[in-house]
Amino acid sequence: MTCYRALVFSLDPELWAVFSTSTSAYAFVALLGALWGSFGNVCIYRWPPSDEFPHGRSVVAPGSHCFECGADVRWYDNVPLLSYLWLRGACRDCKASFSPRYLLVEGAAAMLFVAAYHYVVAIAFISSSPWEQLLRFAILACFLWVLLIITFIDLDHQLILDKLTYPAIPIFYGLGLLLPAASVGTGLVGIAAGYVVVRIISDGFWLLAGREGMGYGDGKLLAIIGALYGWKAVIVSLFLGAFVGTIVSISMLALTRGRSTEADSEGERLGRVAVPFGPFLATAAVVYVFIEDDLEIYLAPLW
Numbered sequence: 217m218t219c220y221r222a223l224v225f226s227l228d229p230e231l232w233a234v235f236s237t238s239t240s241a242y243a244f245v246a247l248l249g250a251l252w253g254s255f256g257n258v259c260i261y262r263w264p265p266s267d268e269f270p271h272g273r274s275v276v277a278p279g280s281h282c283f284e285c286g287a288d289v290r291w292y293d294n295v296p297l298l299s300y301l302w303l304r305g306a307c308r309d310c311k312a313s314f315s316p317r318y319l320l321v322e323g324a325a326a327m328l329f330v331a332a333y334h335y336v337v338a339i340a341f342i343s344s345s346p347w348e349q350l351l352r353f354a355i356l357a358c359f360l361w362v363l364l365i366i367t368f369i370d371l372d373h374q375l376i377l378d379k380l381t382y383p384a385i386p387i388f389y390g391l392g393l394l395l396p397a398a399s400v401g402t403g404l405v406g407i408a409a410g411y412v413v414v415r416i417i418s419d420g421f422w423l424l425a426g427r428e429g430m431g432y433g434d435g436k437l438l439a440i441i442g443a444l445y446g447w448k449a450v451i452v453s454l455f456l457g458a459f460v461g462t463i464v465s466i467s468m469l470a471l472t473r474g475r476s477t478e479a480d481s482e483g484e485r486l487g488r489v490a491v492p493f494g495p496f497l498a499t500a501a502v503v504y505v506f507i508e509d510d511l512e513i514y515l516a517p518l519w
Contacts, residue, residue: 232346236337245333246326250296252361253325257318259365263380264373272379284312296322317368325364328502332356335506348396355391356505359444362388363498366437370494376433381440389443406442410450411435434493441501449504452511456500457493465491 235241258280262273280289287309293299300319306312336353344352362384370376389403414435442450468491504511 227346229346236349242330242333246330249326249329250322252329253322254296256325256361256365257321260321260368263377264369264375282307282310282312285310297326321364321368325361328360328364329357331506332360340509351394355395359388360502362440363501367495367498370492374492376431376437376494381433381436384440385436385443388440392444402446403443406446406450407439409447410438410442413450413454414438434497437494437497445504449501452504453497453500456503457496460499461491461493461496
């Protein structure tokens with residue numbers, strides 16, 4: 217107990233070196249990620265607009281409840297990951313099924329938090345001070361959580377919400393300035409690059425083809441990435457995201473080409489598959505974060 221108290225109040229480097237790579241530390245980080253994933257589920261389901269709630273709903277009130285019978289979710293049925301398993305994915309009162317998405321988001325958040333923590337304390341910043349490691353982990357975990365929320369909202373609604381991107385851009389720019397060797401200009405250039413590049417692509421595609429090529433929301437997502445990691449992250453995320461998105465889109469077209477299509481309300485054939493680009497940009501940004509040092513070596517001639 218004395219050891220843990222000393223660790224909490226002083227973060228002695230030797231004590232921290234022992235505790236930071238212990239099973240207890242990783243278990244705590246996983247739990248923290250699952251808790252944030254649980255809150256992320258609330259954001260994913262309540263923030264997007266709907267016919268009944270054009271501006272989305274509050275993430276505070278009402279509390280967690282069943283969408284079928286309206287019964288409040290009891291506190292002991294609101295434990296991340298475990299609740300879904302012991303309730304077998306159904307409401308305790310009416311037995312209505314809950315979406316597996318709840319379990320998926322909570323598990324993904326837990327794994328992302330553990331990956332971020334391991335990357336900071338055991339790979340990239342081993343020689344850094346305990347406080348710097350904790351700061352880097354907190355910023356990275358927050359960044360990954362925001363990308364996770366954006367990804368699932370975009371998958372469901374093909375929207376990247378301004379209520380999330382507009383605050384996130386200055387917040388992550390400010391957080392980036394807290395890191396050692398931070399540059400005032402790096403984040404600003406990254407923000408400009410992220411939005412301006414997509415604006416040029418989108419407007420240019422509209423002039424040439426008469427339809428939207430990329431949404432402005434994608435530019436705001438890239439601006440978030442650039443605010444924290446600079447213009448290099450924007451370029452890598454854009455090209456890697458486009459590469460992965462192209463492969464997935466072609467695969468989806470190949471799978472649906474042989475299937476019969478139904479006529480829509482105007483009698484036209486539904487021959488096109490809509491694939492949101494935000495999840496691919498977010499995935500590419502996550503890849504960039506974890507292999508940034510290697511990319512700096514291999515792409516140095518291009519920079």
